[in-house]
Amino acid sequence: MSTTYQLGRRSIENYLPEQTLRRWQSKGQGAEKTRRRKLIDALCELRKSWPEAARQIDMKGGLLGDVSPAVRSKVEKHGRDLRDEDLDNLFQGLPEPVRRQLKKGFGRSIAELFESDLPGFDDSFRMEFDRDAQAHAQGRETIIASLLARL
Numbered sequence: 169m170s171t172t173y174q175l176g177r178r179s180i181e182n183y184l185p186e187q188t189l190r191r192w193q194s195k196g197q198g199a200e201k202t203r204r205r206k207l208i209d210a211l212c213e214l215r216k217s218w219p220e221a222a223r224q225i226d227m228k229g230g231l232l233g234d235v236s237p238a239v240r241s242k243v244e245k246h247g248r249d250l251r252d253e254d255l256d257n258l259f260q261g262l263p264e265p266v267r268r269q270l271k272k273g274f275g276r277s278i279a280e281l282f283e284s285d286l287p288g289f290d291d292s293f294r295m296e297f298d299r300d301a302q303a304h305a306q307g308r309e310t311i312i313a314s315l316l317a318r319l
Contacts (some may be wrong), residue, residue, distance in 0.1 A: 177223040177224065178223065178224045178225070178226065178227075179226075179227060179228075180279065180282065181227035181228060181274070181278055181279055182222070182223055182224070182225065182227055183293060183296050183297055184227070184278070184281055184282075184296070185289075185292035185293055185295065185296040186208065186212055186292075186296075187288070187292045188281050188286060188289060188292060188293075189208045189211070189281070190208065191286060192204065192278075192281055193205050193208055206269050207269050207270070207274065209269070210265070210266045210269035210270050211225075211270065213263075213266050214262070214266060214270065218262065220258060221258050221259050221262070224258055225259070225270065225273075226273055227273055227274050227278055228273050228274060228275060228276050228278060228279070229272070229273045230270050230271050230272040230273025230274075231250060231255060231259060231267060231270050231271050231273075232244070232250065232271055232272060232273070233273060234255075234256055234259075235250070235254050235255065239254045243271075249268075250267055250268070250271050252267070255267075256317075257317055
């Protein structure tokens with residue numbers, strides 16, 4: 169990717185186009201391929217119905233990436249479900265299937281998708297970037313409100 173962009177989302181991974189994620193999905197096999205499909209489907213639902221949350225989700229660590237260590241321990245070590253009240257206000261109200269799929273995120277290696285020279289990547293990145301360009305300012309306000317709510 170040769171063009172420079174000022175990013176308004178949480179991280180560069182939040183700009184990964186669906187087309188690129190679907191190619192990543194297709195490289196999985198068996199249960200992993202199914203897990204990836206469900207994860208991408210949940211992200212697409214988030215992008216469609218909760219765009220502010222989609223811009224700010226921790227793509228690598230998922231919803232668990234932003235909860236307190238105590239909650240994370242209960243969820244990971246004790247098998248407790250991730251509850252709506254565990255989440256930042258920005259992510260509350262998500263349907264349980266979306267919350268469940270996005271719980272652990274895409275993993276650290278998801279950023280490697282930017283290193284590949286997939287045909288059409290630059291165009292699909294630009295489309296994803298421009299998809300909600302007007303909402304970037306609103307996203308910043310949401311981040312600030314979220315930070316203030318945590319204080």
